[in-house]
Amino acid sequence: MRQQSWKVFVVEDDEWYRKLLVHTLSLNPDYEVSTYENGSSLLADLKKRPDLITLDFRLPDYSGAELFDKIKAFDPNIEIVMISEQQDVETAVSLLKKGAYDYLTKSEDIRDRLIHVLNKLGKNKELIQRVETLQEEVERKYDFQSSIIGQSAGIKKVFRMIEKAVTTNLTVMITGETGTGKEVVAKAIHYNSPLRNKAFVPVNMSAIPRELIESELFGHEKGSFTGATSQRIGKFEQAHGGTLFLDEIGEMEISLQAKLLRALQEKEITRVGGTQVVKVNCRVIVATHRNLLEEMKNGNFREDLYYRLFGLPIELPPLRDRDKDVVILAKHFAETFAKENHQSHKSFSQETLQKLMNYRYPGNIRELKSIIELAMVMADGDEITADDITFAQRDVVSDVLSEELTMKEYQLKIIKLYLKQYDDNIKLVADKLDIGQSTIYRLLKEESLS
Numbered sequence: 001m002r003q004q005s006w007k008v009f010v011v012e013d014d015e016w017y018r019k020l021l022v023h024t025l026s027l028n029p030d031y032e033v034s035t036y037e038n039g040s041s042l043l044a045d046l047k048k049r050p051d052l053i054t055l056d057f058r059l060p061d062y063s064g065a066e067l068f069d070k071i072k073a074f075d076p077n078i079e080i081v082m083i084s085e086q087q088d089v090e091t092a093v094s095l096l097k098k099g100a101y102d103y104l105t106k107s108e109d110i111r112d113r114l115i116h117v118l119n120k121l122g123k124n125k126e127l128i129q130r131v132e133t134l135q136e137e138v139e140r141k142y143d144f145q146s147s148i149i150g151q152s153a154g155i156k157k158v159f160r161m162i163e164k165a166v167t168t169n170l171t172v173m174i175t176g177e178t179g180t181g182k183e184v185v186a187k188a189i190h191y192n193s194p195l196r197n198k199a200f201v202p203v204n205m206s207a208i209p210r211e212l213i214e215s216e217l218f219g220h221e222k223g224s225f226t227g228a229t230s231q232r233i234g235k236f237e238q239a240h241g242g243t244l245f246l247d248e249i250g251e252m253e254i255s256l257q258a259k260l261l262r263a264l265q266e267k268e269i270t271r272v273g274g275t276q277v278v279k280v281n282c283r284v285i286v287a288t289h290r291n292l293l294e295e296m297k298n299g300n301f302r303e304d305l306y307y308r309l310f311g312l313p314i315e316l317p318p319l320r321d322r323d324k325d326v327v328i329l330a331k332h333f334a335e336t337f338a339k340e341n342h343q344s345h346k347s348f349s350q351e352t353l354q355k356l357m358n359y360r361y362p363g364n365i366r367e368l369k370s371i372i373e374l375a376m377v378m379a380d381g382d383e384i385t386a387d388d389i390t391f392a393q394r395d396v397v398s399d400v401l402s403e404e405l406t407m408k409e410y411q412l413k414i415i416k417l418y419l420k421q422y423d424d425n426i427k428l429v430a431d432k433l434d435i436g437q438s439t440i441y442r443l444l445k446e447e448s449l450s
């Protein structure tokens with residue numbers, strides 16, 4: 001990341017030192033340097049908002065301490081490097097405590113030390129800028145109306161539920177097939193809620209070995225089990241004050257479910273191998289691709305936990321039930337891919353869009369995203385053609401429906417598909433499709449004559 005240009009004001013009445021400082025600063029083309037011989041001319045110019053001021057301690061009209069206070073009162077973000085004589089060091093140090101960035105004494109090596117201070121400051125500023133940019137990115141990313149793409153009735157219902165979720169503190173239960181955006185929704189809720197500045201802590205139950213889940217959630221004390229070489233804070237404690245996202249909650253063992261219930265109800269946990277009770281207060285969002293009601297009926301999920309977690313339910317529809325969202329998402333992913341890879345924009349042919357619409361997407365939006373990314377790589381020209389689209393799983397239904405045909409043509413296509421599947425056994429195919437064998441013979445014959 002290139003550092004932006006900085007405004008540096010040098011306040012120094014001694015001409016020799018002023019020239020020395022300006023010369024040193026001018027070595028860096030990113031600094032825009034202005035000079036001042038006294039305090040009043042500096043104060044008059046503060047409105048230009050410098051990033052840094054090198055401030056001589058003894059000026060004809062103001063003392064360093066007075067000027068320091070005035071500058072900080074005007075804008076506490078202006079960094080000040082005090083330049084003092086040896087005998088002023090004590091006061092310079094007291095200003096350091098009040099927030100001066102550093103102080104330099106007028107000595108032989110002042111140039112080197114100024115360069116060192118500037119480098120240090122540069123790195124800090126860069127870090128601050130990076131954090132600010134990241135913060136903005138996060139906020140932009142989770143402005144859910146623009147990050148969760150879609151206009152179908154199904155996704156609009158999800159938006160309405162997210163809006164409810166951000167204004168309450170209820171536990172949220174997100175359900176949906178794999179790749180439907182459960183994690184995206186959980187983040188959107190957190191980053192749009194009053195807890196947005198606190199931690200969002202995700203834990204995926206299916207990604208952690210069973211024997212480690214308890215310690216992962218609740219932490220452990222040193223020596224509580226082989227391998228526990230030091231104390232460890234669990235995810236519950238990490239999420240204190242923020243949001244804990246328990247992904248794939250349906251995979252949690254029944255014995256642990258009781259402990260989770262206790263943590264949620266009592267708002268306290270005990271680390272594995274510990275006795276001390278730790279208060280934890282966090283918002284909980286859970287997600288699952290399973291039907292938890294079924295799991296509950298089958299005895300795999302505790303009823304009391306189910307009702308404790310149910311809170312606000314958000315159901316993410318599979319992509320195949322989101323009408324034209326496939327097209328909107330495909331265009332969005334193509335656009336994003338082009339931007340990220342410095343490629344030119346590519347459009348979709350009508351045939352391609354039809355092919356995309358006909359597929360059933362067992363992997364949902366995650367699958368569509370990789371299909372589009374591959375297509376962007378495969379497409380040679382400015383248009384993505386149907387041939388550039390490769391589905392990971394052969395989808396017989398969408399293959400059959402991929403073109404606009406007459407009913408008769410569809411029948412013939414389906415019959416041929418079945419014949420292929422059942423080794424041309426016409427009797428078996430007629431049985432399977434519940435049509436007469438004569439219909440099959442007739443359609444095949446008509447095709448051969450046409």
Ligand SMILES: Nc1ncnc2c1ncn2[C@@H]1O[C@H](COP(=O)(O)OP(=O)(O)OP(=O)(O)O)[C@@H](O)[C@H]1O
Nearest residue numbers: 147148149150177178179180181182183184365366
């Ligand atoms: N509506 C949407 N708009 C844009 N991108 C989306 C949308 N929904 C999901 N995605 C993207 O699809 C991918 C899968 O989403 P996510 O990981 O949230 O799904 P999931 O339901 O949590 O999956 P799993 O159950 O497998 O963990 C991510 O790359 C996500 O950014």
